[in-house]
Amino acid sequence: MPLQFKTPDAQPIDPRIERLVNDLIGRIADKWTMLILELLAQQGEMRFTQIGRAVEGISQKMLTQTLRQMERDGLVQRTVHPVVPPKVEYRLTDLGLTLGEAFCGVWLWAETHLDRIEAARAAFDARA
Amino acid sequence: MPLQFKTPDAQPIDPRIERLVNDLIGRIADKWTMLILELLAQQGEMRFTQIGRAVEGISQKMLTQTLRQMERDGLVQRTVHPVVPPKVEYRLTDLGLTLGEAFCGVWLWAETHLDRIEAARAAFDARA
DNA sequence: AATTATACTTACCCAAAAGAGAGTGACATG
DNA sequence: CATGTCACTCTCTTTTGGGTAAGTATAATT
Incomplete structure (x- = not known):
């Protein structure tokens, strides 16, 4: 029987x-x-x-899909203007804004440590 | 010709x-x-x-794979103790730690806004 | 002599995610 | 009368993610 990973041995916080x-x-x-x-x-x-x-590289399909999900999760507000050709506007809700702020740190981190990561990769690949 | 998403019309920060x-x-x-x-x-x-x-639900394969990637990116340090049976320990590097801190805000956000999201979803699904 | 333990790797396979591309509706413009 | 615009949707194909199961090495245990 292979390994199974069933019973945790760390403390269960609140499952x-x-x-x-x-x-x-x-x-x-x-x-x-x-x-x-x-x-x-x-x-x-x-x-x-x-x-x-x-958003570089996104396809229409993924764009619609992601936007819909975000709308469903209450992160964006979708406003349809009943004109021709159609006009639909997206903006963050206040919930979305707070998430954006929470992610801010991650962006900063990414920007700040870009070169360290590239260096780490280069080193790793050189070793292997 | 379908839509193409090639030329950005927002200001290019630093591509x-x-x-x-x-x-x-x-x-x-x-x-x-x-x-x-x-x-x-x-x-x-x-x-x-x-x-x-x-980590609930992860398979050995994904575990090894993810850990390797993280090692390559300089986020974790992998220490092999040359004993039998093998013993390998993983810990975050300082780079990894800073990323963890950066993500902290996102976790807090998730914990805090869980119910608002569930509510938003319920509302959305009810509308549709 | 067989089993156990650990940290993997390899091979095979499937399902889900994502990409490409065409189509739609309704009006405005050339 | 054809073409373009916008925000999609639909279908088809490709790619990726990820599961399962088996194999490996070595020494200590039974």
Whole structure:
């Protein structure tokens, strides 16, 4: 029988909360979500294609999908203006804004430690 | 021709940095990485199977893979004790620790706003 | 002589995620 | 009358993520 990883030997904090938080982190800690969050945090209100152009490499499908998820989670507010051609605007809710602020530290970290990471990688690859 | 998302119309901050940071975020904003980071931040040094038991649902494969990546990025230090049976210990580097701190805000946020998110979801699903 | 323990690696496979590309509706403009 | 715009949606294919199971090495235990 192979290893199984079933019974934890660390202290169980509060399994219910723990699971929910991990679940939430898993959903929010997603590349596109973080990128869009950053963008909207600094740009305010934006339209669909505007976001698409700004977030490099995202496909229409992922854009819609991510935006919908964020809307469902209460992070963005979606405003449809009933005009032709359609005009839909996205902006962070206050909940989204607070998440943006929480992520701020991560961005700063990334910017700050970019070269250390690249150096670490180079070193690692050289060793291997 | 469908939409293309090529030319940004927002101000280009510094495309090189921007790309690198996004890239980095993309690699770090991964479920397992974040979970292991959290774990090591609060537990200090841990062995392979210990981590495996503590991180619920992770398979050996993903554990090794994630740990290797983190090592490569300079986030964890891997110490092999040449004994039999093998003993390998993992701990965060100072770089890893700072990242853990940066993420701390996100965890707090998740814990704090859990119910608002669940409420938002319920409301959204009710509307649809 | 067989089993146990640890920290893996390798091979195989499947399902889910993501990308590419075309299509839609309704009006405005050339 | 054709073309373009916007915010999508739909379908198809490719890529990736990740699970399962087995194998490896070595020494101590039974």
